[in-house]
Amino acid sequence: MCGIIGILGRGPVAEQLVDSLKRLEYRGYDSAGVATLEGNHLERRRAEGKLKNLEKRLRGNPLSGHTGIGHTRWATHGKPTESNAHPHATDSVAVVHNGIIENFRELRAELEQSGASFASETDTEVVAHLVDSYLKNGCSPQEAVKASLPRLRGAFALAFLFKGHDDLMIGARKGSPLAIGHGDGEMYLGSDAIALAPFTDTITYLEDGDWTALTRTIGVIYDSEGAVAHRETLKSGASSLLVDKANYRHFMAKEIHEQPEVVGQTLARYVDVAAERIALPFKLPFDFNEIQRISITACGTASYAGYVGKYWLEQLARVPVELDVASEFRYREAPLRKGDLAIFISQSGETADTLAALRYAKAQGVHTVSVVNVPTSTIARESETVLQTLAGPEIGVASTKAFTCQLMVLASLAVAAGKSRGELSDQDETRLAHSLVEIPRLMAAALATELQIEKLAREIAKSRDVLYLGRGTSFPLALEGALKLKEISYIHAEAYAAGELKHGPIALIDESMPVVVIAPYDRVFEKTVSNMQEVAARGGNLILLTDAEGAAEATVDSLVTIVLPDMAAIFAPMVYAIPVQLLAYHTAVVMGTDVDQPRNLAKSVTVE
Template identity: 50%
Template sequence: MCGIVGYVGDRDCSEILLSGLQRLEYRGYDSAGIAIGTADGSVKMRRAEGKLSSLFRAFHEDPFDGCIGLGHTRWATHGRPSERNAHPHKAGRVIVAHNGIIENYAELKKKLAKEGREFKSETDTEVIAHLIDHALQKGTESLHQAVGSALKVVDGSYALVVMEADKPEELVVARNASPMVIGTEGDQVFAASDVPAVLPYTREFIYLEDGDTAVLKKGSVEVFDASGEPAERESKRINWDPVSAEKQGYKHFMLKEIHEQPARITDALRGRVSVDRGDVDFGEMGFDEEWIKGLDKIVFVACGTSYYAAQVAKYTIEELARVPVEVDLASEFRYRNPLITENTLCIPVSQSGETADTLAAMRQASELGAKCLAICNVIESTIAREAEGVVYTQAGPEIGVASTKAFTTQLAVVSMLAVWLGRRRGTLDAEEAREILQALRDVPGTMDKMLHEKAIYKHIAYNYSDVNSCLYLGRGNLYPIACEGALKLKEISYIHAEGYAAGEMKHGPIALIDENLPVVILVPKNRVYEKVFSNLEEVKARQGQLIALATEGDNGVRDFADVVLEIPDVPEYIQPLLSVVVMQLLAYHVADFKGTDVDQPRNLAKSVTVE
């Protein structure tokens, strides 16, 4: 991860590669590099840690050029951000840039090392370069065949661009569960992980499908399907302007990021979940499992949306791992005298890993003797560096200020964490863990189907966008989702909204209910269904405008609610992940109808780095 650019044609390409990487900066990265086949028949590389400005400086101190090359911006998944872990990677005469994760890289690396292969990086990507080079040394006829041979033993996701140093005349690209497009313009051929990278040079794009490979030469593109047979892939003309291209045709980054959630949750689960074993692998965490068994409590500290993810975690962890869980607003934790011991696990949750209050709360807990496990999205952020352990959410860069995919990947991680803790503490058997993990694995596919529904949200936006206030009600692990739904609405539409525990409605908020107040109530089938249904009836008796989130096919709710939004019938642990998508779409369409600045709401910042 995270951005790829490739070129082969009839013009010098250093500027194409560097500017292409620059147009992918919005995706986030921690290092970058390029490799170019020069006129003398050799390939030169330049890599640098940090921002692209570092790579630009290094390149311009000793420039080189040629008519074929590839570039990459990396967002670390295996190995810390550094020059030696930056892409492209070279093994023998093979040069590779890679997006994705190779799940069986450790096994392959061990085998290759026994055969005398030397590794220069900590990455999973370098394994691919060695596999391809190994195939070439065994006499494989072409680079394309060598790539195909290597990919037969690789498990995981990839978007690859490969070049052979001895014959810098062609690029071989491949795709599986990670995007890759090919652009064409006359004799020029481009490869990119995203359209914006090369949009100034071409508007004609071929979208590869999972399992596809392609050979790119000056003036020609040959595409092959997963079985290695030649395949026809239609070329499509893109008429987006560059800013729209970054949004991939979506009206706003927020909407794009809502639709990215199935893929990002897949990334969060990949390499960690084993349904067969009924267990979760957090190899990167680094905590002693005996210490985990002796925990006396867990304390979450977080702000905003991350706080609601922590509240969901409380329900799941206490249920599955049978350990007390406290959830504190980080800004409040800082100014009380919390009871922390050496057997306390503090879990700061932060998208950016730089949230000032969360960082300060973590430091305070650490000073009091707690061990700290960070849940965050940004590699090598301050919170990630200072905690004893870290689990990255793999959400990728989030441009919209109102968090969406960062939140759902946090939910996925805390769900896995609950299973991991339960298995190690002996409170969760393998069979129950298998059921939970399988349900979690099914989430991306289910969520993807839900995201195709638009009409009902536009109908709600039309009818409710002029209201002044809205009440959200939920119970159990959906109470935090009601709060998150209210937060989303107020953040981007500027409509006052309040999330409330449904059982507390009679203790105050019921005074607000009349025919002018929309009430969003989360009432899918679960252990508290009857209780929440009673709250729904109480709202209806007072003429409140009811927008209900219910399980598909629940006609009982339809008899009472003015509008029904549905989620599939899924286990209770999974309901927050699907319910929040409904809350996001509801808020988005209301805000879009009102014409507010969805991506950059007034007065808000993406990362709150001050108190």
């Protein structure tokens, strides 16, 4: 999660920018930079690596400007070099950016044709040149940003400085968070309240699609239609040492909404976004062509991520995959072939059963890969290979963003395996990588269903039991949906493969039973509709999660249809996870339960 800070200050701001960026180091980064307005000129200092390198650069060549922006970058487009570090600038505008601009190639080609000269490999530099092109055509900075934002496809947060405008900073967000900090004769922009904590505790969070024009005395916010918007100003309890809830009621809600950002960061670790190909950050110590069988082991939500991974690996790499619950795997003495591959998934990297399973597998001579969120954890240290998720701290006991980041890692690994085994062509890899690059934007679009889901949750909260159905990769997502509802709302829920409905679960259906059907329009959609008809015939209350084509083709009346964006069906679980999580969250809120710390549960299960 790249970090953004902007300051409209009373004195030199470079040191303050760096100090604030230090508070964002927990988000991860591989380069950093600042830009300030020096009189009528934009000046930058950037450095590869840690902030100490940037501090050294500033000691040797200081900046004295009173208006500035800073950034810690986790590389997406291009290597983590100084030339690719933010801020990016033209003679007239400097910008820092968190997120991914999907259509940067088309924009770059257009801008180069108009005479723009690029100095980096990044998507972010396109934003600077795009805004600059409008400035050259006589637009004001506000007009230039307003004209540019609709042309950017992706999920992003942006902060701009403009030559000759010492009392102006512009910020914008779509899918990635951004907050305004209010001071006394000073104003600030930051990725979160932690970045702003040294300066102010008075915070206004931009909503998705908002952009803002700040001076030292006022901040005007505009919505996606360009109308002036009024957003609530809050008192933040954040400190430099604490993860903050921002303007969310619970950590779980915040973590659901962080998913476009953190999944985008994880994507950038494993996919060369510019080339649209899989680019694992290191060479694997084994050859996928020599792997005859893969074993995936995990607990709880992580096991359902593994279940989706099983579908992907078998479909894309054509290698058999076994999935085990770690608490069973560690004791059943499963036969493992030396030289095969075992994958272990854990958010914390400390899950006791998963760790024991890892140690058993190592003793059998198999290659071990861990998918963990904490790279210093025991599972990470004891694994042959670590595939880190970049979810950042996850405070809510019910896993949300860690789950979707695990899915992004597993999807990337499955495509890499398919390519290595000759099951996927170069064209297949490009097509699949392109689909992965779209995921953060599609997740942001899925979050727009929240108001509809919040209303639905009031009805679900009246139920004693809920049934979840799905086919293909939607089946493990149904399992995850049922688990989420159980663990935070305490409503009993079960999930089944939709084709199993007639083999027992159909006996449960009556007019009091909500049935959540997860069904993107894919090759098995018609079969799922048949299952829905069986539910409707028995009075069940259907809730359909699908896309526009699925909604049009579904011939069954449903209680509610949640329409999600069109996308490649194979990777739909990452996007469809969002309404599944939101349904559980809002139902729990209606029920009045302790959402972040549900009874009897712990975040990390480190004992049997």
